[in-house]
Amino acid sequence: MNRPVRHSLLLLLLASACFTLATLLQPRVATWGQRHAADSLMKVVLGDGRRLFANHFFVQADVTFHSGYYPSIFDRDQAPKGTRHLTASPEDHAEHDPDPASPGREKDEDHSGHACEMSFLGPPRDWIEAFGRRFMVTEHTHLKGGKEREMLPWLKISAELDPQRVETYTVASYWLRNLGKFQEAERFLREGLRNNPKSYEILFELGRLYNENLQDPNRARNVWELGVRCWDERESKKDKPDLLALDELTVHLADLEEKAGNLARAIEWLQRALRASPRPEAVQERIEDLQRRLAAGGSRPSP
Amino acid sequence: MNTVWALAGVVIKELYRRKDFYVLFVLTAVMTLLMGSITFFNDPRIASYLKDICLLLIWISALVIAITTTARQIPAERENRTIFPLLAKPVTRGQVVAGKFLGCWLASGIALGVFYLFFGVVSASREHDLAVIQYLQALWLHWVMLAIVVGLALLGSLVFAAPSSNATICFIVVLGILLLGRHLNQVALQQPEPLRTVVYSIYFLIPHLEWYDIRDLLLYDHPGLRWTDCLLATLYAGVYTAMLLLGAWLLFRRKPLHA
Numbered sequence: 001m002n003r004p005v006r007h008s009l010l011l012l013l014l015a016s017a018c019f020t021l022a023t024l025l026q027p028r029v030a031t032w033g034q035r036h037a038a039d040s041l042m043k044v045v046l047g048d049g050r051r052l053f054a055n056h057f058f059v060q061a062d063v064t065f066h067s068g069y070y071p072s073i074f075d076r077d078q079a080p081k082g083t084r085h086l087t088a089s090p091e092d093h094a095e096h097d098p099d100p101a102s103p104g105r106e107k108d109e110d111h112s113g114h115a116c117e118m119s120f121l122g123p124p125r126d127w128i129e130a131f132g133r134r135f136m137v138t139e140h141t142h143l144k145g146g147k148e149r150e151m152l153p154w155l156k157i158s159a160e161l162d163p164q165r166v167e168t169y170t171v172a173s174y175w176l177r178n179l180g181k182f183q184e185a186e187r188f189l190r191e192g193l194r195n196n197p198k199s200y201e202i203l204f205e206l207g208r209l210y211n212e213n214l215q216d217p218n219r220a221r222n223v224w225e226l227g228v229r230c231w232d233e234r235e236s237k238k239d240k241p242d243l244l245a246l247d248e249l250t251v252h253l254a255d256l257e258e259k260a261g262n263l264a265r266a267i268e269w270l271q272r273a274l275r276a277s278p279r280p281e282a283v284q285e286r287i288e289d290l291q292r293r294l295a296a297g298g299s300r301p302s303p
Numbered sequence: 304m305n306t307v308w309a310l311a312g313v314v315i316k317e318l319y320r321r322k323d324f325y326v327l328f329v330l331t332a333v334m335t336l337l338m339g340s341i342t343f344f345n346d347p348r349i350a351s352y353l354k355d356i357c358l359l360l361i362w363i364s365a366l367v368i369a370i371t372t373t374a375r376q377i378p379a380e381r382e383n384r385t386i387f388p389l390l391a392k393p394v395t396r397g398q399v400v401a402g403k404f405l406g407c408w409l410a411s412g413i414a415l416g417v418f419y420l421f422f423g424v425v426s427a428s429r430e431h432d433l434a435v436i437q438y439l440q441a442l443w444l445h446w447v448m449l450a451i452v453v454g455l456a457l458l459g460s461l462v463f464a465a466p467s468s469n470a471t472i473c474f475i476v477v478l479g480i481l482l483l484g485r486h487l488n489q490v491a492l493q494q495p496e497p498l499r500t501v502v503y504s505i506y507f508l509i510p511h512l513e514w515y516d517i518r519d520l521l522l523y524d525h526p527g528l529r530w531t532d533c534l535l536a537t538l539y540a541g542v543y544t545a546m547l548l549l550g551a552w553l554l555f556r557r558k559p560l561h562a
Contacts, residue, residue, distance in 0.1 A: 067523035068522065121538070125488050128488070128507065131512050131514070135514045137523065149346050150349060150351040150352070151347070152349060153343045154352065
């Protein structure tokens with residue numbers, strides 16, 4: 001047998017040995033680590049360090065929502081606080097400008113909390129700053145007209161990097177619902193719920209999806225009631241519980257029960273909301289109204 | 304002027320003979336196309352994340368091409384001892400500096416043109432629309448900014464011993480200006496004297512490269528810049544480039560050529 005043939009046979013033998021060993025070892029190797037087969041690429045590559053980057057991508061979604069007009073780290077004091085401005089309805093933002101900056105964006109000229117927060121630029125300090133502003137975004141606008149979809153990739157990446165960040169799911173779901181993508185919203189919220197099983201925030205958002213978009217009040221009721229139980233479990237013993245979330249859950253449940261004609265149950269939820277609401281007098285008025293209707297024998301669904 | 308063009312031509316030929324540009328372009332294209340193949344929430348119309356990533360890669364690649372190409376020009380001529388026959392042509396040292404600058408700047412411009420063409424194709428294929436004016440303004444300002452970067456790297460190649468140290472320092476300076484330049488005055492005002500004056504002086508001295516980064520205007524479909532602003536920014540870059548080239552020429556004039 002000549003030398004090249006011998007080498008080829010040796011190579012074939014080694015390749016067969018590798019293949020055989022691989023088939024033997026692969027099932028064992030899979031059980032060595034804690035990593036599940038369904039782990040995302042980012043989780044495998046970055047490990048727990050990925051959470052550090054999640055906030056960056058969440059902020060990037062906010063930057064996109066403001067079309068690039070956003071405070072830098074040097075204007076941190078003026079950066080928007082919390083995430084509520086990201087899920088405020090267009091009516092909550094300025095509608096004062098009938099001629100928006102351009103299609104796909106709406107000018108925010110109101111002087112409410114968010115608009116004031118975002119007026120971080122101030123007058124230019126010198127000619128360099130004044131001239132430099134001609135090359136940057138200096139107008140506070142929000143995406144609109146379907147352009148809000150441009151925020152979604154950043155939110156998805158943020159959720160991949162930090163699955164325990166609840167706001168990512170609620171903000172993304174809010175915009176998915178607004179864009180008419182109900183199935184995608186449900187799927188994303190369910191994914192969030194799998195990663196955060198006791199999250200009353202995600203349950204609240206899921207309930208809104210069922211009630212407002214999928215017209216399924218029974219599932220909404222179940223989800224919201226579970227949300228209240230989760231809230232009790234997580235928040236009731238805290239010194240500063242998240243009362244706003246409880247208010248939202250209970251008021252929505254009361255609305256649902258009122259529409260279904262269950263006035264007594266609606267009153268029960270409103271009485272719970274009374275302790276959480278920032279405007280208890282308005283809730284008290286509603287309770288009295290419902291009590292009057294209940295006394296008059298009106299347990300029919302309201303029109 | 305013919306001598307300067309001839310020298311520039313050699314640098315441009317070097318760009319397409321070396322592999323740097325091809326590697327960077329292929330990397331940019333592959334990463335952009337990979338990101339483009341992902342569909343978020345079943346919506347194929349989402350485009351800004353892709354444009355954002357593509358533009359970021361273009362900015363990084365353009366800086367790498369401009370700085371590394373420029374940083375090795377004069378040291379390579381000295382190391383290979385080709386500077387002696389070059390200067391014996393006769394070519395003056397001023398012409399060498401001008402030719403090297405022009406070549407590097409044009410080479411960066413050619414690379415930038417290819418990158419922006421790719422970006423335009425990606426952007427138009429996603430959005431079925433291309434804001435041509437904003438797109439050309441972004442390309443022009445990016446190229447003008449690279450003139451300052453090339454000037455800086457050329458000056459650095461006469462100050463620092465090795466191309467690697469020059470390239471590293473240039474990267475730090477350019478990235479520092481791009482990230483912090485806009486905010487230095489704000490930082491200065493928070494400092495006590497005399498630090499405040501020092502930081503404010505640096506703020507006025509540095510070339511404000513961040514002006515030329517109009518990616519946000521392009522990404523979020525803002526209206527284009529006024530042409531007078533583009534012209535003024537071009538003049539500003541021209542003055543800084545001339546200053547850097549003058550400094551490079553003054554240094555090169557007195558520099559001994561044997562290593």
